[in-house]
Amino acid sequence: MDQEELGKLEARCIQEQPPACVAACPVHVDARAMAAAIAEGDFASAAKIFKKSVPFPGIISRVCDQPCQAVCKRGEAGGAVAVRALEKACLAWAEGGMESGFLPPGKDKRVAVAGGGLSGLTAAFDLAKKGYSVEVFEKEARLGGSLFRFSREQLPEEVIAADLKALEKVGVTIRLSVRAGEDISLESMCSDFDAVYLAPGQQPAGGLGLGLDAAGRWVIDPFTLGTTNPKVFAGGSVRRPPGKRSPIESIADGRRAAVSIDRFLQKVSLTASRSGEGPYETRLFTNTEGIEPLPATPMSAGAAGYSKEEAVLEAKRCIRCQCLECVKVCEYLNSFKSYPKKYIRQIYNNLSIVMGHRHANKLINSCSLCGLCEEVCPEDLNMGLVCKKAREIMVDQGRMPPSPHDFPIRDMLFSNSEKCALARRQPGTSACRYLFFPGCQLSASAPDHVKKTYGFLCEELEGGVGLMLRCCGAPAEWSGRAELFSDTFSDIVAQWQEMDRPQIILACSTCYEVFKTHLPQASVISLWEVLDSSALPDVLGEGAVRGRALAVHDACSTRHEKHIQESVRNILRRLGFQIEELPLAGERTECCGYGGLMFFANRELARNVIGRRIRQSEADYVAYCAMCRDYLASGGKKTYHLLDLLFGSPPDGDAQRKGPGYTLRRENRARLKNALLEELWGEKPIGMEKYEKIRLRISDELRELLERRQILDSDIQQVIDFAEQSGTKLRSSRTNHFLAHWKPAAVTYWVEYAAAEGEFIVYNAYSHRMEVKEGAGP
Amino acid sequence: MKQKDATPAESEWLCSKCGLPLEIGKVDVGYLGSVFPVDLYRCSQCGQVFVPEDIAQGKMAEVEKLLEDK
Numbered sequence: 001m002d003q004e005e006l007g008k009l010e011a012r013c014i015q016e017q018p019p020a021c022v023a024a025c026p027v028h029v030d031a032r033a034m035a036a037a038i039a040e041g042d043f044a045s046a047a048k049i050f051k052k053s054v055p056f057p058g059i060i061s062r063v064c065d066q067p068c069q070a071v072c073k074r075g076e077a078g079g080a081v082a083v084r085a086l087e088k089a090c091l092a093w094a095e096g097g098m099e100s101g102f103l104p105p106g107k108d109k110r111v112a113v114a115g116g117g118l119s120g121l122t123a124a125f126d127l128a129k130k131g132y133s134v135e136v137f138e139k140e141a142r143l144g145g146s147l148f149r150f151s152r153e154q155l156p157e158e159v160i161a162a163d164l165k166a167l168e169k170v171g172v173t174i175r176l177s178v179r180a181g182e183d184i185s186l187e188s189m190c191s192d193f194d195a196v197y198l199a200p201g202q203q204p205a206g207g208l209g210l211g212l213d214a215a216g217r218w219v220i221d222p223f224t225l226g227t228t229n230p231k232v233f234a235g236g237s238v239r240r241p242p243g244k245r246s247p248i249e250s251i252a253d254g255r256r257a258a259v260s261i262d263r264f265l266q267k268v269s270l271t272a273s274r275s276g277e278g279p280y281e282t283r284l285f286t287n288t289e290g291i292e293p294l295p296a297t298p299m300s301a302g303a304a305g306y307s308k309e310e311a312v313l314e315a316k317r318c319i320r321c322q323c324l325e326c327v328k329v330c331e332y333l334n335s336f337k338s339y340p341k342k343y344i345r346q347i348y349n350n351l352s353i354v355m356g357h358r359h360a361n362k363l364i365n366s367c368s369l370c371g372l373c374e375e376v377c378p379e380d381l382n383m384g385l386v387c388k389k390a391r392e393i394m395v396d397q398g399r400m401p402p403s404p405h406d407f408p409i410r411d412m413l414f415s416n417s418e419k420c421a422l423a424r425r426q427p428g429t430s431a432c433r434y435l436f437f438p439g440c441q442l443s444a445s446a447p448d449h450v451k452k453t454y455g456f457l458c459e460e461l462e463g464g465v466g467l468m469l470r471c472c473g474a475p476a477e478w479s480g481r482a483e484l485f486s487d488t489f490s491d492i493v494a495q496w497q498e499m500d501r502p503q504i505i506l507a508c509s510t511c512y513e514v515f516k517t518h519l520p521q522a523s524v525i526s527l528w529e530v531l532d533s534s535a536l537p538d539v540l541g542e543g544a545v546r547g548r549a550l551a552v553h554d555a556c557s558t559r560h561e562k563h564i565q566e567s568v569r570n571i572l573r574r575l576g577f578q579i580e581e582l583p584l585a586g587e588r589t590e591c592c593g594y595g596g597l598m599f600f601a602n603r604e605l606a607r608n609v610i611g612r613r614i615r616q617s618e619a620d621y622v623a624y625c626a627m628c629r630d631y632l633a634s635g636g637k638k639t640y641h642l643l644d645l646l647f648g649s650p651p652d653g654d655a656q657r658k659g660p661g662y663t664l665r666r667e668n669r670a671r672l673k674n675a676l677l678e679e680l681w682g683e684k685p686i687g688m689e690k691y692e693k694i695r696l697r698i699s700d701e702l703r704e705l706l707e708r709r710q711i712l713d714s715d716i717q718q719v720i721d722f723a724e725q726s727g728t729k730l731r732s733s734r735t736n737h738f739l740a741h742w743k744p745a746a747v748t749y750w751v752e753y754a755a756a757e758g759e760f761i762v763y764n765a766y767s768h769r770m771e772v773k774e775g776a777g778p
Numbered sequence: 779m780k781q782k783d784a785t786p787a788e789s790e791w792l793c794s795k796c797g798l799p800l801e802i803g804k805v806d807v808g809y810l811g812s813v814f815p816v817d818l819y820r821c822s823q824c825g826q827v828f829v830p831e832d833i834a835q836g837k838m839a840e841v842e843k844l845l846e847d848k
């Protein structure tokens with residue numbers, strides 16, 4: 001995907017397509033906007049919207065044959081919106097509404113219109129407004145043509161007269177009682193005028209010498225309304241089958257003819273970019289599921305039309321058709337207050353900026369890349385793919401801001417360092433049929449579960465189960481660092497090959513996705529599938545009660561892995577739990593806020609995502625990804641990890657446990673490796689760095705602050721180590737505390753501390769990325 | 779970063795190495811290729827600089843964000 005493809009994706013989002021009513025209306029009255037204004041009681045604006053699209057509003061609002069009705073989405077929930085009645089009401093109840101008559105300078109071209117019905121008059125009106133001098137020839141003694149077939153009650157003569165006044169205003173010349181073809185020949189019209197529009201209602205006998213089809217009817221190009229004579233255009237009821245008159249289509253024809261004639265007289269293409277004219281089918285999708293049916297508002301005054309109040313009620317039935325399917329389910333899309341078409345444009349611009357502010361960085365980095373949008377989008381647009389690609393481009397351009405992803409990337413590097421990473425065959429056997437890959441987050445959140453699960457697998461499975469502790473590289477991939485990812489992953493591949501290409505058992509669904517995508521030659525299986533097909537350990541976690549319902553939070557990376565989701569449910573059933581399905585589950589599951597590193601790029605959003613998710617059910621939740629569990633629990637929701645229900649709650653608490661902080665997560669991984677090295681392989685543990693032996697005393701309050709500031713104990717230890725070694729520190733004359741700083745890589749850390757009996761009391765710590773030039777000098 | 783932000787009335791901090799009180803001085807502060815001279819407390823002898831918490835978490839964080847999006 002390159003930047004050009006972004007443009008194509010932008011076009012896929014159909015949110016800006018017109019609603020069905022507008023597309024079906026031959027002159028595209030914006031019924032949605034009109035109804036919205038009426039619903040607000042703003043009849044004047046509604047009238048303006050209506051009049052913008054129609055030349056004779058009084059007439060149309062009484063006689064339109066409403067092709068919009070057949071397609072109105074409200075039709076699926078109680079009946080189509082009474083659009084014509086609303087048009088009439090907005091004219092009746094609009095106050096003020098002075099027409100502003102602005103005419104362009106006159107042109108020296110003359111147009112003849114034969115036929116004073118709706119179609120001819122519309123063409124005349126439109127052309128005169130463009131500055132042409134127009135003459136209308138009408139065979140009867142009055143204008144209006146077939147309008148007089150309507151009852152006086154439906155269409156009073158005063159309304160016709162009032163609307164037709166508009167023609168005078170734009171300076172149309174009217175010739176009554178002149179029959180085209182008899183009183184004035186087509187030839188003379190053609191020689192006296194520069195163009196002719198024939199809208200006679202019925203084709204005159206003989207066809208005025210124009211080309212005819214097999215049925216003896218004028219040959220009329222439906223797109224331009226051109227006839228076989230390039231100067232002559234024809235349309236209106238003459239184009240319709242007998243008895244199939246449509247006032248609104250007659251008007252649309254008049255309009256189409258006016259556009260053609262204008263182009264013809266300006267000597268420009270008759271056909272270029274005219275696709276939006278006339279009725280068409282919209283691509284807009286509008287979900288009517290869950291919309292409460294409401295019948296049309298009755299008219300208490302009968303033919304006189306809606307009262308103000310009734311009109312407002314009826315206008316409120318309009319569901320304001322739009323798509324926003326993705327925005328409804330995705331808090332991320334919702335939080336930036338627009339929709340993918342706009343977002344992709346912003347992202348496109350962001351990537352193209354050479355100099356100036358990149359407003360969309362946060363937009364690009366906040367998406368969880370979960371792919372739910374694609375599931376609900378009628379056009380299968382995946383904003384996650386767009387954001388991921390954009391991140392890769394930013395990294396490529398050297399324009400990815402460092403702060404959003406620096407911390408999780410360092411965490412990944414730590415997981416893959418000597419301190420935590422491990423790859424061994426099962427103790428006591430050289431065979432390695434399987435490889436258990438628990439993932440860096442399970443090792444960080446619940447190292448105990450890793451130990452127990454590995455023990456269980458070694459007992460259950462024949463043929464040797466190897467173990468690999470490390471991170472799969474997902475954070476690098478999510479952050480757009482393609483190169484870092486492939487470096488990381490190639491280490492894994494090399495070790496896997498060394499271990500004779502065992503089947504990989506994955507406890508984390510993100511790892512599963514990564515392996516499946518990037519190591520397709522390997523056989524991968526989820527831990528849950530393995531457990532589902534074996535006897536289950538069942539040391540129920542604290543507080544869990546068999547027979548109760550648990551709501552399953554599917555990890556977003558299992559969206560397309562139904563077999564994993566099924567295995568999880570089977571295991572729960574076998575353990576004796578009821579399963580409650582959340583409204584968004586299975587292939588429509590939501591991300592917990594960790595995916596795509598959302599939490600690191602946009603903490604507030606991630607908290608809202610968590611909040612929204614945990615409010616979806618009263619039941620306790622069960623997750624099968626360590627991060628999902630910790631994130632949901634961090635919002636205060638009792639959430640079990642599936643392993644809690646198999647091997648018991650981990651030592652740090654039941655389903656309510658918040659999960660360890662960043663420092664402890666790292667320590668857990670390092671300790672897990674050391675413990676396993678010693679216990680299972682009888683190897684020497686990895687030694688500690690000197691600074692790691694520095695003992696810190698940190699209050700709970702400060703701990704929380706450090707967590708928010710993403711400052712690890714090891715950062716603090718390094719600052720103190722440096723300060724105490726070098727003596728480079730400040731001392732407070734007030735408290736005698738020391739304040740020192742140290743910049744191990746990109747970030748400078750400051751620590752306020754005091755020494756106390758073999759340990760250091762930490763009072764505060766903060767950091768910045770800006771580099772401060774130090775050293776003696778002026 | 780204006781002088782006002784960087785300099786509370788006077789600093790309680792002394793340079794522990796040199797035993798001297800800190801003095802206001804111009805210090806170059808840079809990020810992503812941009813460099814600004816900023817008034818900060820520093821040791822007039824060894825040049826050790828003091829970046830107060832409110833500057834680090836406040837103004838500096840803002841400028842970092844700004845430069846990252848530039």
Ligand code: SF4
Binds near residue numbers: 021072081083
């Ligand atoms: S519900 Fe409203 S916007 Fe939708 S098609 Fe009907 S009138 Fe148009």
Ligand code: SF4
Binds near residue numbers: 327340341
């Ligand atoms: S679901 Fe979203 S992306 Fe898809 S068409 Fe609708 S608004 Fe656009």
Ligand code: SF4
Binds near residue numbers: 332369370383
């Ligand atoms: S967070 Fe998920 S649903 Fe929302 S835009 Fe990103 S990929 Fe789509």
